[in-house]
Amino acid sequence: MWLLNAHTRGMREFVSYKQAPHYAILSHTWGDEEVSFKDWQDGAWEHMEQKEGFRKIDGCCRQAVAESLDWVWIDTCCIDKRSSAELSEAINSMFNWYKQADVCYAYLYDVFDDIESNLGRCRWVTRGWTLQELIAPRKVVFYSGDWKAIGTRSELAGRLATITGIDKRFLTGKALGDANVAQRMSWAAKRTTSREEDEAYCLLGIFDVNMPLIYGEGPRAFRRLQEVLAREYPEDHSLFAWGKIVEHLSNQVDNHEQIWGSEPIPYDHNKTGIKRLGLFAESPKDFQHSSQIVDVGTQEKLNTMSFSNIQEAGNYGSSKWREIKYQHNMVQPWDEWRISAIGLADVYISVERFFLDEYESDESLSGNASHHFVDIVDIVVKPNTEDNTVKDDGDRVTHT
Secondary structure, three states, rough: OOEEOOOOEEEEEEHHHHOOOOOOEOOOOOOOOOOOOOHHHHOOOOOOOOOOHHHHHHHHHHHHHHHOOEEEOOOOOOOOOOOOHHHHHHHHHHHHHHHHHOOEEOOOOOOOOHHHHHHHHHHHHHHHHHEEEEEEEEEEEEEEEOEEEEEEOOOOOHHHHHOOOOOOHHOOOOHHOOOOOHHHHOOOOOOEEEOHHHHEEEEOOOOOOOOOOOOOOOOOOHHHHHHHHHHHHOOOOHHHHHOOOOOOOOOOOOHHHHHHHHOOOHHHHHHHOOOOOOOOOOHHHOOOOOOOOOOHHHHOOOOOOOOOOOOHHHHHHHHHHEEEEEEEEEEEEEEEEEEEEEOEEEEEEEEEEEEEEOOOHHHHHHOOOOOOOOEEEEEEEEEEEOOOOOOOOOOOOOOO
């Protein structure tokens, strides 16, 4: 980690941010005339001072000195981007660097007057990298293009929440880990980056994960990020809660009965050109409507039942089961359930198993070998309807 001395303008390298002295850190948006690490090392001051990027470096140093801070970190000149190893380390560590700083100066070059209206239109709130720079630091102070203080993150939290879509509580001290994957993804949905891969890389700190950087891989970077998140947050299924929330049926189906499964979906060659989507999203933009996704297990107002022991819970479940009519059909490798909870809802559940190897029988396995397969589960719930299904004494339910 390289730090710039705010007094002498000399550079010094520290092995870790944990060993670094107190420092201020700059948050800004890049322009065409930035001062690089190489520029600073070459020491061509007359050339550097003519660049637009030098002015914000100078302003940052002056503000740090005014607050009795001797060191600053600025991404344009404190990372040697000629070294892929240093760049990778910086990107994977950057969230912690912002978090560790005594103060973060958020420099808004395009804001001068009428702060209330211009804040929402400034470039800073639209960029991918500035998301972590808004959330990570312990203290953020916003400055206008002429380095006049606008306000702190806490003071502007209400306005920033409206502009960015981030819950105000996460701007005023609430732990980032309390936001699920979908909520955090939604914060980046309207932000952009210059390089496609940075859509993923700028979110590493937001999710507290690490992964190798491969510039040139394009959209695959965001898929790799989701694969990492699926492993790191195995119980957070909001990762898959992306896409537009709609009020109308897909043009692949004609009525609710086809969604329910009681009517087949006829093949229509005119509808086969529609792109098919997988389990993972293609970009953070797909999470634009996911800010209100919550884990129902964490909601305080749920009408839950509590029991003092397992037997009591079993007795309650047994009594409720007698109120439920069902039919069950089993055809391997397909398992289909239809349950009608009287007075509540109809639930359709199907499980389809896809074998990733050649499946004949379990007897074909040798030793401790096992088959590899994927189970696809569909659950559809619709409002309660009249159900004449009768539970025969001979019916039997098998759990697999």
